[in-house]
Amino acid sequence: MASNELANKLEDTTQSLYDLALVIYNLEDTTPPDTIPENISTLVSHLRALPKIANKANEPISQDVLDYVEQGRNPDVYARQFSELVQKDNQYVHGKFLAMEEFQQTLAEEIASAYPNLRKDVDEILAQGSKQGDAS
Known part of the structure; x- marks a missing residue:
């Protein structure tokens, strides 16, 4: 169960990285100024959750x-x-x-x-x- 949760969180983290890259790549003057900080915040929260979940996973x-x-x-x-x-x-x-x-x-x-x-x-x-x- 913990391994499924870890896999899901890794997918979320990867998606956050992709979203951030997409926002930066498509950055225009009309992009809201809080878009990049929001994406970075989401990415950081996903990264912070990984060690907690990884410690639960007990698969060698x-x-x-x-x-x-x-x-x-x-x-x-x-x-x-x-x-x-x-x-x-x-x-x-x-x-x-x-x-x-x-x-x-x-x-x-x-x-x-x-x-x-x-x-x-x-x-x-x-x-x-x-x-x-x-x-x-």
Whole structure:
């Protein structure tokens, strides 16, 4: 809840900055003299409220994300790159897992054909492996 409030206050602060920039950019002789001070006052009040709300927010932010933002980069890009990296690593590990399963099956077949008297033991070992695989 505090994070939603913080996000809303950050949006308000950003909007205040935008409004102030717009007023300054479009400044004319006909602009009321109190327009800029009012916008500055609104901005200051939003900025003053941020630390109070931020202290309520109790969600940790990764130092990597903070560094990314400090470098002027978009944290959404960081999240996307992180997700892609996790997906890539997951596919790699899954490929290794499948290769090991295939190797296990091939090895079991070769042992069973080379040593027919061990067929029962090989089948038991394969059965134990499949039970452990089902449990995880």
